[in-house]
Amino acid sequence: DSGVTQTPKHLITATGQRVTLRCSPRSGDLSVYWYQQSLDQGLQFLIQYYNGEERAKGNILERFSAQQFPDLHSELNLSSLELGDSALYFCASSAQTGLGETQYFGPGTRLLVL
Amino acid sequence: DAKTTQPTSMDCAEGRAANLPCNHSTISGNEYVYWYRQIHSQGPQYIIHGLKNNETNEMASLIITEDRKSSTLILPHATLRDTAVYYCIVRVDNYGQNFVFGPGTRLSVLP
Numbered sequence: 594d595s596g597v598t599q600t601p602k603h604l605i606t607a608t609g610q611r612v613t614l615r616c617s618p619r620s621g622d623l624s625v626y627w628y629q630q631s632l633d634q635g636l637q638f639l640i641q642y643y644n645g646e647e648r649a650k651g652n653i654l655e656r657f658s659a660q661q662f663p664d665l666h667s668e669l670n671l672s673s674l675e676l677g678d679s680a681l682y683f684c685a686s687s688a689q690t691g692l693g694e695t696q697y698f699g700p701g702t703r704l705l706v707l
Numbered sequence: 708d709a710k711t712t713q714p715t716s717m718d719c720a721e722g723r724a725a726n727l728p729c730n731h732s733t734i735s736g737n738e739y740v741y742w743y744r745q746i747h748s749q750g751p752q753y754i755i756h757g758l759k760n761n762e763t764n765e766m767a768s769l770i771i772t773e774d775r776k777s778s779t780l781i782l783p784h785a786t787l788r789d790t791a792v793y794y795c796i797v798r799v800d801n802y803g804q805n806f807v808f809g810p811g812t813r814l815s816v817l818p
Contacts, residue, residue, distance in 0.1 A: 595750065626805060636751070636794075636808035649805055683750050695741075696806065698750035 596620065597699035599684050605705045611672040614702045618665055618686030624648070625667040626687075626696060627659055631680035642667055674706045711795045716813040719789075725782040727812050729795030732776040740771060741806070742780045744791040751794065751808075754780065785816045 596619035606612055618625050627639040629652075638651035642661035653659075656674075661667040671678060681703050685696040712730040719725040731740065741756040755762055755769045757778075762769040768781040782789055794811040 595752070597750070628808075630748075635810060636806075638805045638807070641805055651805060681748055685751075695753055695756060697753060698743075700750045701748070703748070 595697040595699060597684060597686050597697055599682075599699040599702050601702060602700070603703050603705075605707065606674060607707055608674055608676060610674050610706075611670065612674065612704065614669040614671070614682050614684075614704075616667045616669070616684030616686075616699060618667070618684075619697055622686035622688050622697075623665065624687045624689065624694070625661055625665070626685040627653075627667070627669050628683040628685065628698075629680050630683065630701075631677075634680075636683070639669070671704070676706050679704055679706045711797055711809050713793070713795050713809065713812045715810070716815070718815050718817055719782075719785045721787060721816050721818050722784055725780075725785040725789065725814060725816070727780040727782075727793050727795075727814065728777065729780070729797075730777045731795070731797040734775050734797050736775075738797050740769065740775075740778045741794075741796040742767070742769065743794045743796065743806075743808075744789075745794070745811070746788075746791040752791075754793075785814075787816050787818065790814060790816045 598617045600615045623644045626641045630636045639653040641649040659669045681701045683701045685698045687694040687696045742754040743751040745751045757769045771778045792811040796806045
């Protein structure tokens with residue numbers, strides 16, 4: 594158990610819909626990262642927040658957005674969903690932000706878009 | 708980005724040491740070598756990381772060559788539960804925080 598929690602575990606929805614994935618980082622961790630893992634793409638970094646502020650963006654679509662709240666939990670919002678958005682979405686957290694920091698991953702949310 | 712090269716797959720007999728190699732010939736001086744593993748579709752699990760010196764923890768040992776161009780992850784006594792995809796990561800993005808995952812090595816521990 595990494596200490597990072599994610600809800601829900603599974604999500605089934607239809608194309609065009611909007612969903613919200615939630616992540617609670619390890620106690621004391623200020624940085625949250627979101628990753629997407631699809632069958633044909635492997636693990637892809639989406640976005641990072643540090644202490645409530647966006648720190649880095651990766652391969653995140655404009656239909657996707659995220660935020661980190663004052664209590665440090667984070668939400669990833671996916672809208673206008675397409676079949677290709679079906680994937681595992683992982684959240685990770687780290688204490689600080691910088692080289693040498695270890696990221697601890699949550700169990701993931703499996704999203705299926707029908 | 709410093710690219711990593713890992714074997715696509717490896718087999719190891721249960722109870723034997725599993726030695727997983729990783730080449731990272733373009734690694735920069737301030738880049739750490741990280742190892743994670745992913746069992747089925749679970750979240751990636753941190754194993755170990757290092758910069759220059761060899762490292763050991765309760766899970767594994769990390770041997771980094773003196774020129775830092777390659778490293779080896781050693782699981783001293785592999786069990787069936789160590790069957791997983793193992794990722795060697797040496798590159799973070801320009802901000803220094805975000806991992807770039809390659810395809811990894813699929814390790815099968817055989818009874």
